[in-house]
Structure formats: structure tokens, C-alpha cells
Amino acid sequence: MKKQIKHGKTDFLNESFKNSFSSYLLFFRHLSQQKGCPVSLQKLFLIFILGLFSLIGILSFFNKSKNPEVQKIDEPGSAIVVELFDEVRPVEKEKDPAAITLSNAHLEEAEVKEAVKEVILPQADRVHELFRKTEPKLPIVETITYKSHVDWLKGRPAWLSDYASHYKTSRHFIARSLHGKPDYFKQDLAIGDRFNVFKRDKDISFYLVIDLSRSKMWFYYYDKGDDERVLLKQYSVGLGRPDGSTSSGLLTPSGAFELGEKIAIYKPKQKGLFNGEKTEMIRVFGTRWIPFEKEIDGDPYKAKGFGLHGAPWIENEKGELVEDKSCIGKYESDGCVRLASEDIEELFSIIITKPSYVLLVKDFFDAKLPGKEK
Numbered sequence: 001m002k003k004q005i006k007h008g009k010t011d012f013l014n015e016s017f018k019n020s021f022s023s024y025l026l027f028f029r030h031l032s033q034q035k036g037c038p039v040s041l042q043k044l045f046l047i048f049i050l051g052l053f054s055l056i057g058i059l060s061f062f063n064k065s066k067n068p069e070v071q072k073i074d075e076p077g078s079a080i081v082v083e084l085f086d087e088v089r090p091v092e093k094e095k096d097p098a099a100i101t102l103s104n105a106h107l108e109e110a111e112v113k114e115a116v117k118e119v120i121l122p123q124a125d126r127v128h129e130l131f132r133k134t135e136p137k138l139p140i141v142e143t144i145t146y147k148s149h150v151d152w153l154k155g156r157p158a159w160l161s162d163y164a165s166h167y168k169t170s171r172h173f174i175a176r177s178l179h180g181k182p183d184y185f186k187q188d189l190a191i192g193d194r195f196n197v198f199k200r201d202k203d204i205s206f207y208l209v210i211d212l213s214r215s216k217m218w219f220y221y222y223d224k225g226d227d228e229r230v231l232l233k234q235y236s237v238g239l240g241r242p243d244g245s246t247s248s249g250l251l252t253p254s255g256a257f258e259l260g261e262k263i264a265i266y267k268p269k270q271k272g273l274f275n276g277e278k279t280e281m282i283r284v285f286g287t288r289w290i291p292f293e294k295e296i297d298g299d300p301y302k303a304k305g306f307g308l309h310g311a312p313w314i315e316n317e318k319g320e321l322v323e324d325k326s327c328i329g330k331y332e333s334d335g336c337v338r339l340a341s342e343d344i345e346e347l348f349s350i351i352i353t354k355p356s357y358v359l360l361v362k363d364f365f366d367a368k369l370p371g372k373e374k
Contacts, residue, residue: 124231131177167197172349205355229371238338251335259356260293286310
């Protein structure tokens with residue numbers, strides 16, 4: 001369909017005005033040049049002005065009274081052609097503004113929740129409250145005084161290892177508490193020495209939550225009697241290389257695992273079998289090894305070969321054997337969880353005498369922990 005838009009009376013009146021105005025000018029110029037003309041220049045100018053305003057008034061009258069409808073002109077060159085679509089498309093129903101607002105509100109809420117997740121990741125550093133002999137200290141430990149003759153051991157003096165066995169507290173734990181620093185191998189005792197041990201009437205276990213997306217680990221104890229859990233500390237860890245064929249997306253598996261009893265301590269020059277070859281074990285596992293024993297309510301073989309261990313040691317430019325901490329926070333291992341030496345040694349001293357579990361999750365907030373957070 002086509003429409004033609006044509007010019008009307010306005011152009012005609014404008015042309016008439018131009019012609020009349022020119023005629024007036026010629027007339028007054030001729031009159032003023034006649035000799036003996038009785039009309040003065042001032043009067044001629046006045047007559048000219050009156051005539052000009054009369055023409056303007058006539059033009060305004062015709063403009064107001066013109067027909068608003070488009071007038072057709074037979075001249076094809078003056079037409080403007082407008083092409084319309086052959087099809088008329090139905091108008092789409094607009095979305096309910098309330099629904100749009102609600103949708104946006106949900107989006108903003110989700111974004112806020114995600115941001116809050118990042119902000120409120122728990123932080124703590126209370127491990128020292130396990131070892132210190134003065135307040136504040138955690139309610140799962142007590143401070144005792146060493147004496148060689150005790151009522152729970154008959155026939156011989158009690159040594160540090162006897163105290164460790166009786167209180168289900170590792171010798172490394174006692175050594176650190178005894179000396180007030182992480183010197184785990186100095187285990188000499190004298191009558192009257194004071195140190196901390198776990199309370200015998202407390203049923204406690206330990207939980208490690210490892211966030212695979214953040215390379216972070218949270219360390220909790222759980223008091224079954226009070227049904228309470230307490231965050232002790234957060235650590236950075238190294239994890240397995242990316243692997244698209246696994247559910248976790250890494251060589252490190254996801255899931256909940258019980259930690260095993262076949263633990264190990266490694267020192268420089270100490271060798272063992274690794275991948276069928278004699279190897280200086282500290283170069284692979286660092287100073288400590290804590291294996292995954294089995295998956296909780298899952299595949300009993302899934303945990304095989306995995307565990308927690310220290311950062312591997314390497315030779316520096318001087319040929320000295322040193323810890324390689326550069327792997328912490330990275331995805332470079334064959335699947336095991338790596339920690340800095342001071343961190344794995346600290347954990348080792350605390351958890352090896354109690355039931356302990358590791359939860360490997362893609363996000364910290366996916367972890368299912370027992371008890372109420374205290």
C-alpha cells in the first residue's frame with residue numbers, strides 16, 4: 001500500500017505575497033521619482049507600511065482557514081512514497097511489570113547471597129588454646145603435673161609415652177604443650193613439669209573441611225557429649241591437578257573419608273618405596289603422612305592411595321634440601337592434599353589419637369558437619 005503527501009495552499013499564498021510585495025515597492029519608487037508629486041517621502045513610507053501589514057493579515061487569514069487534509073497534486077515529482085509492510089505482525093503482550101520487578105529482585109538477592117558467602121567464610125586461630133597451660137584454653141583439654149608414680153600404672157614409673165597412652169593424647173601434643181612451642185621431638189620430662197592432655201571424659205573427634213574450589217581447609221573439633229563443634233583454624237592447601245573425568249574435576253576426590261592409622265614421620269635421608277623405587281620420602285611427602293582410610297557410606301576403595309602430607313622437599317641452588325612451599329594453594333599434586341610443614345606437623349600432633357574425618361567439597365557451604373557451631 002502507498003500514500004502520497006502533496007503541497008497545499010501555503011505555497012500558493014507565499015508566492016502571491018512575494019509578487020504583491022514587489023509590486024508595492026516598484027509603485028512607491030516610481031511615485032517618489034515623479035517631479036511635482038504632491039506626496040512627501042514620510043507619507044509614502046506610511047502608506048508602504050500600512051500596505052505591508054494588510055498583506056500579512058490576509059496571508060494569516062488564509063493559513064488559519066486552510067483545509068487540514070492533505071491535498072493531491074497531479075505532479076508526480078512532488079509526491080513522497082512510503083512503503084508499508086505487506087504483513088501486519090501481532091503486538092507482543094508486554095510482560096507484567098510486577099513479574100519483572102520480582103525477577104530482578106530474585107537476581108539481586110542471589111547476587112547478594114553469593115557475595116555474602118564470600119564475606120562470611122569462617123576464620124579462626126585457636127589451636128594455641130589446646131596447648132597453653134593458662135586461660136583461656138579450650139574445654140576439651142586439662143593441665144596436669146607430671147609425677148613418675150601414678151595410680152593408673154602399677155609396678156614401674158610412668159613415662160611420657162604412658163601419659164600419652166592413658167590420656168589418648170599424642171607425645172607430640174604433650175611435647176608442644178610442655179615446651180610452649182612446636183618442638184615435637186624434645187620429650188624429656190622432670191618431676192613437676194606441667195602440660196596439657198585431652199580430658200578423658202570428653203568424647204571428641206576432629207573434622208577437616210577442604211574446599212576444592214578455594215584450596216582452603218577448616219579444622220574443627222566436635223564434642224559429641226555437648227553436640228557442639230568449634231572451629232580451630234583455617235589452612236591453605238595444595239590439591240590435585242585438574243581432571244575432567246572425575247566428579248570433583250580434580251585428581252583429588254570429593255567425598256567424606258575417615259583418616260587412617262598408618263601414619264608416618266619422614267626425615268632427610270630416610271628412604272622408602274614409592275612407585276616401586278627406593279626414594280627419599282621427604283622429597284615426596286614432606287615430613288608427615290596421614291592416609292585416607294575409607295569413604296564414609298561409600299566406595300571403600302575410593303580412598304586408596306590418597307592422604308594428607310607435607311609439601312615436598314627439593315634441593316636449592318646450594319644443593320641443600322629445603323621445603324618447596326610454592327605448591328601450596330595450587331593444583332599440582334597426583335591427588336593428595338599438601339600442607340606446609342608447620343601445618344601438617346601441627347595437625348598430626350592433635351588428630352592422630354582421636355577419630356578424624358576429612359570432607360572434600362566443591363564449596364565450603366556444601367559440607368555437612370555434626371553438631372551446633374559454638
